[in-house]
Amino acid sequence: MPDTQVSTPAAALLPAIRAIVGERGLITDPVDTAPYAEDWRKLYRGRTPAVIRPANTAEISAVVRLCAQAKVPIVPQGGNTSMVGGASPMEDGSEFILSLSRLNRVREIDALDMTMTIEAGVTLKAAQNAALEAGCMLPLSISAEGTAQIGGVLATNAGGNNTVRYGNARDLVLGLEVVLADGEIWNGLRRLRKDNTGYCLRQLFVGSEGTLGVITAAVLKLAPRAREIAVALCAVPDAAAALDLFGRFQAYDATTIQAFEFLSGAGVDLVLRVIPGAVLPFARPAPAYALVELATSRPDAGLRASLEKILETALADGVVTDAAIAESEAQRGAIWKLREEHSEAQKRAGASVKNDISVPVSKVAELIRRATAACEKLIQGVRAMPFGHMGDGNIHFNLVQPEGADPAWFLAQDHALMEVVNEVVRDLDGSFSAEHGIGRLKPYLMTDWRGGAELAVMRRIKQALDPNGIFNPGRVLP
Amino acid sequence: MPDTQVSTPAAALLPAIRAIVGERGLITDPVDTAPYAEDWRKLYRGRTPAVIRPANTAEISAVVRLCAQAKVPIVPQGGNTSMVGGASPMEDGSEFILSLSRLNRVREIDALDMTMTIEAGVTLKAAQNAALEAGCMLPLSISAEGTAQIGGVLATNAGGNNTVRYGNARDLVLGLEVVLADGEIWNGLRRLRKDNTGYCLRQLFVGSEGTLGVITAAVLKLAPRAREIAVALCAVPDAAAALDLFGRFQAYDATTIQAFEFLSGAGVDLVLRVIPGAVLPFARPAPAYALVELATSRPDAGLRASLEKILETALADGVVTDAAIAESEAQRGAIWKLREEHSEAQKRAGASVKNDISVPVSKVAELIRRATAACEKLIQGVRAMPFGHMGDGNIHFNLVQPEGADPAWFLAQDHALMEVVNEVVRDLDGSFSAEHGIGRLKPYLMTDWRGGAELAVMRRIKQALDPNGIFNPGRVLP
Numbered sequence: 001m002p003d004t005q006v007s008t009p010a011a012a013l014l015p016a017i018r019a020i021v022g023e024r025g026l027i028t029d030p031v032d033t034a035p036y037a038e039d040w041r042k043l044y045r046g047r048t049p050a051v052i053r054p055a056n057t058a059e060i061s062a063v064v065r066l067c068a069q070a071k072v073p074i075v076p077q078g079g080n081t082s083m084v085g086g087a088s089p090m091e092d093g094s095e096f097i098l099s100l101s102r103l104n105r106v107r108e109i110d111a112l113d114m115t116m117t118i119e120a121g122v123t124l125k126a127a128q129n130a131a132l133e134a135g136c137m138l139p140l141s142i143s144a145e146g147t148a149q150i151g152g153v154l155a156t157n158a159g160g161n162n163t164v165r166y167g168n169a170r171d172l173v174l175g176l177e178v179v180l181a182d183g184e185i186w187n188g189l190r191r192l193r194k195d196n197t198g199y200c201l202r203q204l205f206v207g208s209e210g211t212l213g214v215i216t217a218a219v220l221k222l223a224p225r226a227r228e229i230a231v232a233l234c235a236v237p238d239a240a241a242a243l244d245l246f247g248r249f250q251a252y253d254a255t256t257i258q259a260f261e262f263l264s265g266a267g268v269d270l271v272l273r274v275i276p277g278a279v280l281p282f283a284r285p286a287p288a289y290a291l292v293e294l295a296t297s298r299p300d301a302g303l304r305a306s307l308e309k310i311l312e313t314a315l316a317d318g319v320v321t322d323a324a325i326a327e328s329e330a331q332r333g334a335i336w337k338l339r340e341e342h343s344e345a346q347k348r349a350g351a352s353v354k355n356d357i358s359v360p361v362s363k364v365a366e367l368i369r370r371a372t373a374a375c376e377k378l379i380q381g382v383r384a385m386p387f388g389h390m391g392d393g394n395i396h397f398n399l400v401q402p403e404g405a406d407p408a409w410f411l412a413q414d415h416a417l418m419e420v421v422n423e424v425v426r427d428l429d430g431s432f433s434a435e436h437g438i439g440r441l442k443p444y445l446m447t448d449w450r451g452g453a454e455l456a457v458m459r460r461i462k463q464a465l466d467p468n469g470i471f472n473p474g475r476v477l478p
Numbered sequence: 479m480p481d482t483q484v485s486t487p488a489a490a491l492l493p494a495i496r497a498i499v500g501e502r503g504l505i506t507d508p509v510d511t512a513p514y515a516e517d518w519r520k521l522y523r524g525r526t527p528a529v530i531r532p533a534n535t536a537e538i539s540a541v542v543r544l545c546a547q548a549k550v551p552i553v554p555q556g557g558n559t560s561m562v563g564g565a566s567p568m569e570d571g572s573e574f575i576l577s578l579s580r581l582n583r584v585r586e587i588d589a590l591d592m593t594m595t596i597e598a599g600v601t602l603k604a605a606q607n608a609a610l611e612a613g614c615m616l617p618l619s620i621s622a623e624g625t626a627q628i629g630g631v632l633a634t635n636a637g638g639n640n641t642v643r644y645g646n647a648r649d650l651v652l653g654l655e656v657v658l659a660d661g662e663i664w665n666g667l668r669r670l671r672k673d674n675t676g677y678c679l680r681q682l683f684v685g686s687e688g689t690l691g692v693i694t695a696a697v698l699k700l701a702p703r704a705r706e707i708a709v710a711l712c713a714v715p716d717a718a719a720a721l722d723l724f725g726r727f728q729a730y731d732a733t734t735i736q737a738f739e740f741l742s743g744a745g746v747d748l749v750l751r752v753i754p755g756a757v758l759p760f761a762r763p764a765p766a767y768a769l770v771e772l773a774t775s776r777p778d779a780g781l782r783a784s785l786e787k788i789l790e791t792a793l794a795d796g797v798v799t800d801a802a803i804a805e806s807e808a809q810r811g812a813i814w815k816l817r818e819e820h821s822e823a824q825k826r827a828g829a830s831v832k833n834d835i836s837v838p839v840s841k842v843a844e845l846i847r848r849a850t851a852a853c854e855k856l857i858q859g860v861r862a863m864p865f866g867h868m869g870d871g872n873i874h875f876n877l878v879q880p881e882g883a884d885p886a887w888f889l890a891q892d893h894a895l896m897e898v899v900n901e902v903v904r905d906l907d908g909s910f911s912a913e914h915g916i917g918r919l920k921p922y923l924m925t926d927w928r929g930g931a932e933l934a935v936m937r938r939i940k941q942a943l944d945p946n947g948i949f950n951p952g953r954v955l956p
Contacts, residue, residue: 203681464942
């Protein structure tokens, strides 16, 4: 701990906090690096007097009460996998990190209710596994699931691949336990499908990115475990054809579409070139691809036959030019690998600019077409590699630097590129942050996009629930 | 308009309001009766200086601004079908009724997005029909759908028969347009499946029963139109067997269960006795029944065969003692009639006490068993006729007076009966208001059931969003 920190209000609380959480509940050295004070994307490296790791909700309540009295800010932290620096402390060392990691019990699973009561510090992967063991499925999947924790997943309203069918994290929450800004505990761990008794507080905390309260536990809805899964990669002429294909699957049986992902030809080419073991299941590359995953719990659904039937018609209509249906789990993995290695491949190709954007589903093809053209006009040779969740309207519109260009020069074009993309997004009534949230990276965009009455109401809610601004100050709201 | 009202602050605003909404937008006589100042259940008959009927959101904004300045309270009103008096004005004539009826346009339907942008005054039935015409389905159905309007449906987070599959009204909302307590308009009519840009305001207004803002329009999610529907009535030994049967359907394919309703033997007997045309499709009555409706958009699903297969096994296991599968739409209607006529039949049998309660789905059978026993112990001869949405844990635990008893005497036992039922509900971690809300009838229960930190947060939110308390004062919060 550097000397300059010892006299801060935060550091002055350390003895009292130690008395609450014990030695095991406090880390003071080293804390100013990953995995605590540096974020996942290495965008921010802050400082903190300590990482507080309470063992249970009562300890969190006592710690928050103490910090509230001293007006010392707190950054709640789960797996620290935020894409927007949402869980990293400020550089001035004024903020405690409150780690939820020790609240890691699955309290209860009920396979008839199809619910799971779970603490904030359980990783998403562990939660998925616990659901599977009970014969159910927690239908939420994101790249960071091995590290991301339930508390953060809910605080940021995580999305991912299965939103097209199951919605976002928000849609899976029946109940919450939250420590409020004065240290009071709200026990709202109800597992009811219907409960109209006052304001829906849980949905206020979900997605508030730790600025209104600390989520300590939750009741989540589960889904039946899939008995049959069918995966296909489809070569298509363009994004419009991919969207046409999505409409066909949706019209047939929307309840079976577990994922519908778009991949640009350029993005797949790059993966094939730089990722060992990546293989295209076609003789020649295509301008674009759609990855579709169907699943059902119904034992005799004949999903594979349905998939073939829809693809046959699409092939006949020229909507699909080639299709590969996975014949084994290994082949399923190989198809998904082409999608999942996009981020890694782009990293290896030099600097890249990421846009996590969404539009109404019907406008995704137009978004891809127009935003690609706008970026290519702005920077000659820029490689647009849009990919992601076409079925829910959320595209990761990533731009890779021109081959051979200076990465630093390209990154300096960051804002200009985001602006031309966002202009198209705005014109299509979309969002500048689909699933990654606001965190520290994007509050400056809030005034322009969500200003006026909307931002005013958000500010009034923040003031009402956290009048001293001790939870994640400076995040989300500009 | 009685003379005593002319000098109130509300009446003093009438000329200014008339200047905003015009003659067509104002009803001053007669207003102190149904359909305006008396509620659907005839529990409350209030008084109002006028029913204001603005033509659009801008007019509502101007009216609210005026009332906010004068601190005159407003009761937003849609179809006025609240079960808890939520849209009826107080008896002192101090409150305007703000009718949304003239905002009755379906603004847009997009069959690929599967969304509908719709104004608050459209009836639920009209909205369902508009969705069907577009080849989709608005998957929300309640008894009052012919009269209830979208604004009220959302403000009260309506539930109904299809919650088991599609969730409550809350789960169908992607965007909202709301007039706030200072008259500002929040345009949050986004039709995005993913949008993480700040607090989720829409879910705060949904279910707030008009106490935080006036919902003027919404974007709702649609579902694919069903191509196959299969309905069966199943005779079962008891509620536990009905719940067992639900588990079997859920394990087979939860996505096809469109409704799963429980009916008591006593309730069905009463319907058969007093409702003309009601017919039991079995040779002899049973202790209880389950009504299951399966539906799918998949054209070749073989739903009927699935239904038969599950019922065969259930019959073999003694879980079901008899089953009738509808062979036609007329037969489907006849089976549903036994369920839908419960309220009417009970009305004809004398006085009755209604409890709209919910518990976790796995505890519904225990709820029915224990609450029935508790009521029968309290009042000899009382006829417990629980029915409703077993698949989502919501039972209408209605109690009909003993045959030949004095209705007034029975109604005086109202609170005692509700208390013994609620004691069981509470023990099973349930809710005293599942889908009907709080309105004017149940705020007194909020302190006991939702008190402490939860109610404190609700009050802070009310204060933050409606500091002068002009929207529906005295409703929801005690």
